[in-house]
Amino acid sequence: MSNARGLIMPMPHRKGIQLTMNFVRNLMTALILCWLPLAAHADQNIPDQYPASLLYSKPIEVIPNVWTSIGATAPPDYDNAGHNNNLSFLVTGDGVIVINGGGSYGLAQALHAEIRNITDQPVKLVIDENGQGHAMLGNCYWAEQGVTILAHEDAAGEFKKSGHQILESARDRLKDRADKTCVKAPDETFSDRKDVSLGSMKVEVLHLGPAHSAGDTQVWLPGEKLVIAGDMAFHERLLPIFDDTDTASWVETWENEFEELGAVYVIPGHGHPTNMAQVRRYTHDYLVYLRGRIKEHIEAGGGLDKAFYVDQSPYRHLHTFDELATRNAGRVFQQMEFE
Numbered sequence: 001m002s003n004a005r006g007l008i009m010p011m012p013h014r015k016g017i018q019l020t021m022n023f024v025r026n027l028m029t030a031l032i033l034c035w036l037p038l039a040a041h042a043d044q045n046i047p048d049q050y051p052a053s054l055l056y057s058k059p060i061e062v063i064p065n066v067w068t069s070i071g072a073t074a075p076p077d078y079d080n081a082g083h084n085n086n087l088s089f090l091v092t093g094d095g096v097i098v099i100n101g102g103g104s105y106g107l108a109q110a111l112h113a114e115i116r117n118i119t120d121q122p123v124k125l126v127i128d129e130n131g132q133g134h135a136m137l138g139n140c141y142w143a144e145q146g147v148t149i150l151a152h153e154d155a156a157g158e159f160k161k162s163g164h165q166i167l168e169s170a171r172d173r174l175k176d177r178a179d180k181t182c183v184k185a186p187d188e189t190f191s192d193r194k195d196v197s198l199g200s201m202k203v204e205v206l207h208l209g210p211a212h213s214a215g216d217t218q219v220w221l222p223g224e225k226l227v228i229a230g231d232m233a234f235h236e237r238l239l240p241i242f243d244d245t246d247t248a249s250w251v252e253t254w255e256n257e258f259e260e261l262g263a264v265y266v267i268p269g270h271g272h273p274t275n276m277a278q279v280r281r282y283t284h285d286y287l288v289y290l291r292g293r294i295k296e297h298i299e300a301g302g303g304l305d306k307a308f309y310v311d312q313s314p315y316r317h318l319h320t321f322d323e324l325a326t327r328n329a330g331r332v333f334q335q336m337e338f339e
Contacts, residue, residue, distance in 0.1 A: 054110040056083040062273045065091040073237040073319035081177045085134040092199030095124035099228050102138025105180040129217045129230035131158030133166040139184035151186035152207045155215025209253035225264035233279035235271030237319040241328040254284045294332045307333035
């Protein structure tokens, strides 16, 4: 079920159970968030939506048996406990599959507590969406529970190389909220795709190609036409471009692989669950737009100093615009002047 602005609302169970108070609260929150892009400039300082938990928001059921806890659209900090990405899980009938280890031991533990409130099925697999801290720093909690952790081989390599630096940065930001957090590599890796079907669910773990960061992973449910996109797709916030992000390859992977899935439902790496049109607008279309502006700038003989200020006003309403827009432009310039 979606509204005019593309947000997927949490759905009641198939058997017609009346809407609960939690559903109504989630619905009202989503409706309010729908209006945010209409503002002249986004205010990303939205208070914690679930103060009783380290999680930024209480998990919602996107479609039956597919749940996600939506992270803040602001950068990770102490107030949001580093929960600024989506932490999802699948209740398969024969166990639970978690997508993202979480940004700390405490966040993983808090997510597990919510899972136990929803089902008595054990967590059997954790899938890390990439090698960043918000995907892997909770691995040590899941390892303590005896859960197998899976990631793409490139994501595992990135975490092995940078994990201790990532951990120190998290400790600086989160302070006591990083307690017991450690560096724990995945137990298993894959290269292109891996079938992890469980219970009643056909589940495919995919690496469709280069995108936002090393080893970006998507979880595809072909029966439900739902993709948990990881950082392939962003919604409601400006995406960050890293030094090693190949924006040309990201666009190519999107057009040739990601769109070809034919997903009806998309849980992006950041932002509310939605549809393909919305994540295309804020991910693919933004990359194409920015690369076009930088191309014009280079062809006019412009240098790096002015590239930072190319027009990105159509995306000014997005959260994190102030933090990321100029930096993104500079990084794209440095890529494109050698293409």
